[in-house]
Amino acid sequence: MQGTTSTSGGVPAFHVHPGHAFEGFELVDRPNTTPILVARCQCGDVLDVAEARFATCPECDGRGCARCGDTGRIVDHAALEWRVAPSNP
Numbered sequence: 700m701q702g703t704t705s706t707s708g709g710v711p712a713f714h715v716h717p718g719h720a721f722e723g724f725e726l727v728d729r730p731n732t733t734p735i736l737v738a739r740c741q742c743g744d745v746l747d748v749a750e751a752r753f754a755t756c757p758e759c760d761g762r763g764c765a766r767c768g769d770t771g772r773i774v775d776h777a778a779l780e781w782r783v784a785p786s787n788p
């Protein structure tokens with residue numbers, strides 16, 4: 700299938716393998732590197748990656764709450780720029 704990437708709700712369609720389910724997002728935040736978000740397939744493969752962008756948590760104004768996991772920040776999904784993960788590095 701090809702064509703335009705339709706976005707609804709700010710989350711693009713990820714390149715999930717045919718017949719596989721979309722597993723979810725994972726934040727990879729290591730020291731001295733830019734935090735990235737990865738979109739994972741059911742089988743464990745990384746589908747797409749995006750530089751993580753954060754917004755101040757609207758629920759607690761940065762003090763920490765259940766929504767942001769006491770970090771005071773949430774992933775700003777609208778600001779993410781997803782790209783296909785480099786395969787076979």
Ligand SMILES: [Zn+2]
Pocket residue numbers: 715716719740741742743744
């Ligand atoms: Zn898969």
Ligand SMILES: [Zn+2]
Pocket residue numbers: 756757758759760761762763764765766767768769771772
């Ligand atoms: Zn919060």
